[in-house]
Amino acid sequence: MKFETRAIHVGEKPNLKDGGAGDVTVPIHLSTTFARKDIDIPTAGYEYSRSGNPTRDALEQRLAALENARFGLAFASGLASEATVALSTLQAGDHMIAFDDLYGGSRRLFTRIFDERFNVKVSYVDARQPANVAEAIRPNTRLIWLETPSNPLMKLCDIAAIAEIAHAKDILVAVDNTFASSYFQNPLDAGADIVMHSTTKYMNGHSDSIGGALMMNDEALHEKLKFTQNAAGSILAPFDSYLLLRGTKTLAVRMRQHEANAMAIAKYLEAHSRVKSVLYPGLESHPQHDLAKRQMSGYGGMISFELDGTLEQAKRFTESVRYFALAESLGGVESLIELPAVMTHASVPPEERRKIGLADSLIRISAGIENVDDLLEDVEQALKRVLA
């Protein structure tokens, strides 16, 4: 099955047997517990909904299929899925390496909880150069955490090159694939061990459900992660599992439109005399455009850029657009805009932001799937108003 077909059919089969009603979409199974006919045998394998739920099961099969993976697990949020990776693969005294340009919340989780409270030391490195990752490896390194493209600086990591370095030393590689979505990038195929998504973003795509996902091929690793999912309990609820099943059905068509709109906006901004720089992996001017072409099948819907102006003007720009809601998050059908230094990345210390090149006036856009002419017109009127 091709991607679009898997996205619609895997996990859902109308039940036409045993008095099944033949629903063409999987029902929302809200029951917290499942009755047995026989004390020794759980009916249809279900006992208690934290451990297993038919709606979540359908979703987990779908999630696996979208990453060409054998297994998928669904969580209450992207961060809950990340915490599950750390709780399952690390212990006190271990070391992990993470890309120095991560989603702010990922960094807060690794540093404030695992490093500061559980003695799992974290080294943040510029993973754009695989050699920097190799250099940071210690005898007790157990996990490498990548995010590509990164948030918000659109930096890329070479997944295959880093996986090769890691596997030579028995180190696991996890990739946050939120920005690309499963449609444009499949890190397991490039050699990663675990793929993670904040499904809150593109995978669900409608800004109406917080969720997270992990996909993997190794059976023992799946068992470990599933054990923690049940033991720590950060599962995705049945209603959100249903929403995500529904969202994934249109992932392919949405991503194609997100990308077309983002490409048009990125090109418009790049050609504008009062725009200092545009960060979009699909532009030939992106320093890692070649890697993007090789590693991704498309460039996604996220753009960051800097105006040739003051921080005040950048703030006014984000308030002057009509169709781009001034809001955190990304990946929904509606366009969004934000100032990372003030909003999503405010928890990253200012000196650290400077070190990785995150300017206070950097603007991030999540291009929605509205008509692109409306979006371009909107950007144009806001630029005129702010830079006059």
Ligand SMILES: *Cc1c(COP(=O)(O)O)cnc(C)c1O
């Ligand atoms: C939003 C986001 C997360 C965190 O996911 P939540 O669903 O908000 O917990 C992690 N990584 C990236 C790249 C994100 O954009």
